[in-house]
Amino acid sequence: MTTSREEEGRAGRRRREHPAGRVHRLLFPTDFSPQAMAAWPYAVNLARGRGAALYLVHVVTPPVFGLSLEAGVIGQPVIDDVLTEAGSVLGALAAPAHALGVDTRPVTRVGEAAAGILACADEEGIDLIVMATTGRTGLVHALMGSVAERVVRQAVCPVLTVRHDPRVTPAPLTEAALPRLRQILVPLDGSPLTEAALPGIIRVATRYRAAVRLLQVVHAHALRPVDLEAAQVRCVQDAETYLARIERSLAAVGLSTVTAVRYGETLAEIADDIQVNRPDLVALATHGRTGLFHLVLGSVAEHVLRISPVPVLLFPVRALPVDRPAETSSLAAP
Numbered sequence: 001m002t003t004s005r006e007e008e009g010r011a012g013r014r015r016r017e018h019p020a021g022r023v024h025r026l027l028f029p030t031d032f033s034p035q036a037m038a039a040w041p042y043a044v045n046l047a048r049g050r051g052a053a054l055y056l057v058h059v060v061t062p063p064v065f066g067l068s069l070e071a072g073v074i075g076q077p078v079i080d081d082v083l084t085e086a087g088s089v090l091g092a093l094a095a096p097a098h099a100l101g102v103d104t105r106p107v108t109r110v111g112e113a114a115a116g117i118l119a120c121a122d123e124e125g126i127d128l129i130v131m132a133t134t135g136r137t138g139l140v141h142a143l144m145g146s147v148a149e150r151v152v153r154q155a156v157c158p159v160l161t162v163r164h165d166p167r168v169t170p171a172p173l174t175e176a177a178l179p180r181l182r183q184i185l186v187p188l189d190g191s192p193l194t195e196a197a198l199p200g201i202i203r204v205a206t207r208y209r210a211a212v213r214l215l216q217v218v219h220a221h222a223l224r225p226v227d228l229e230a231a232q233v234r235c236v237q238d239a240e241t242y243l244a245r246i247e248r249s250l251a252a253v254g255l256s257t258v259t260a261v262r263y264g265e266t267l268a269e270i271a272d273d274i275q276v277n278r279p280d281l282v283a284l285a286t287h288g289r290t291g292l293f294h295l296v297l298g299s300v301a302e303h304v305l306r307i308s309p310v311p312v313l314l315f316p317v318r319a320l321p322v323d324r325p326a327e328t329s330s331l332a333a334p
Contacts, residue, residue, distance in 0.1 A: 023047075023203075027055045027126040029117045029147075032089055036132045037170055039162035042311060043130035044097045045178040046160070055124055056094055057107045058086045059116035083108045096173040114150040126157055133161045133305060149302055152286060156318040158200060162311045179311075181208040185279035187215045187270050187304075190242055196320040197285040198246070202253060204283070204313070211256040213279060214243045217269040218261060236261050267303050274308055283313040285320060 028043040030036040047054040060082050090106035098104050107124075109116040121129055133148035152159045171177040184205055188194045205212050216239040220231035243259035250257045262269040274282060286301030305312045 023050060023052055023127045025053045025055065025124060025126050025128075027057055027117070027121050027124070027129045029057045029059070029113070029129070029131050029151075030090075030093070031058065031113070032093075034166075034170065035134055035164040038164040038168075039130050039132040039160070039311075040093075040170075041173060041177060041179050042160060042162055044100060044102055044173060046128065046130065047097075047102045048100055048178070051103070052127075053103045053105055054097065055105045055107050055120065055126065056090045057109065057117060057120050058090055059109045059111060059113045060086060061111065061113050061116075079110060083110065100173070100175060113147045114154075117147070117151055118154055121155065121157060128157060129155060129159045131159065131161060132164050134164060149305065152302065152305065152314050152316060155316050158313060158315045158319055160311060160313045161305050163309055165309075179280070181205075181210045181280045183211045183213060183277070183279045184281045184283055185213045185215060185270075185274065185277065187217070187266075187282070187284050187300075188243070188246065189216065189266075190239075193285045193287070193317060193320065195246075197283065197315040198249075200315055201283045201313075202250065202255065204281075205250075205255050206253065210280070211258070212250055213273075213277065214246055214250075214257060214259045215270065215273055216243055216259075216261050217266045218263055219265070220263075232263065236263060266300055267307075270300070270304055271307055274310060279310055281311050281313055282308055283315070285315045285317065287317055 023046065026043055026047050028040060030040070043054060046052075060079075086108045087106055090108065094104035094106055107120055109120060111119075117129070117131075120126070129151060131148055131151065133146055148159070148161050152161070181204070184201065186198075186201055201212070204210070218235040218239045220228060220235045239261040240259070243261065247257045247259050260273065262273065270282075282304060284301050284304065287299055301312075301314055305314065
């Protein structure tokens with residue numbers, strides 16, 4: 001079992017090797033389902049033209065494998081046949097991406113899906129995981145979770161999640177079919193954690209010449225009702241001042257930026273802003289909590305992941321240099 005100290009050690013090494021936002025190696029996990037393929041064009045687009053390696057990972061997890069492997073019921077030749085077939089499918093999947101100039105590297109593993117994805121990311125020094133999510137909710141989600149969310153909670157690199165839309169028929173992978181990033185929504189709360197994600201967001205926005213929409217949701221508390229209105233005004237003014245400072249930093253590196261302050265419940269206001277403005281990407285940091293604390297309280301980032309109809313780029317705290325201020329002025333180069 002991996003200890004928290006071991007996880008922190010790996011995270012520290014990753015921070016030193018690849019500063020936030022530099023993408024040299026991407027990982028795309030797939031179970032070959034239409035749901036998983038929703039993220040495939042994004043993985044190819046992010047890897048294309050960077051000289052980045054794109055790892056296509058399939059973790060073989062038949063329901064009987066967990067017991068049968070330990071009990072020796074399934075022989076190694078059967079496992080090898082399954083892995084060989086999976087490798088062939090990965091090769092066929094990679095071909096169009098390779099034709100677009102992407103360095104594709106198929107990988108097959110046996111085991112539990114999330115654990116296999118995380119192990120491969122750690123072993124290969126992955127800088128970004130790009131994967132689909134089904135956005136499940138309710139008791140089933142609380143008890144079982146989704147593979148994407150389990151990866152987000154434990155990853156030591158950013159994770160881009162893409163919601164599968166059953167109404168959309170996947171188009172052949174061509175240059176014209178690759179997704180475009182024109183506007184990125186960045187929710188901020190004034191904390192060092194959310195600001196630490198800015199260098200990575202700047203790199204993505206710079207590379208794709210995307211506009212950045214900075215959003216802060218505020219809510220006032222007052223001991224006496226008579227003071228509430230004044231407290232609300234101060235909260236909004238403070239947020240506007242804070243976002244103006246961030247806006248100036250982004251403008252200094254050539255990014256087109258707008259700011260918005262909303263008053264109300266955080267998740268509801270973020271969800272409404274997504275629906276109204278329809279960004280191409282939402283980018284934010286996450287604490288990556290686990291255990292009972294996470295089950296009871298959850299996190300805003302993971303709730304956004306679950307409800308957002310547009311892709312969400314999450315920066316786990318393990319992948320962020322939260323011990324020092326975000327340096328935005330020198331991070332324009334992709």
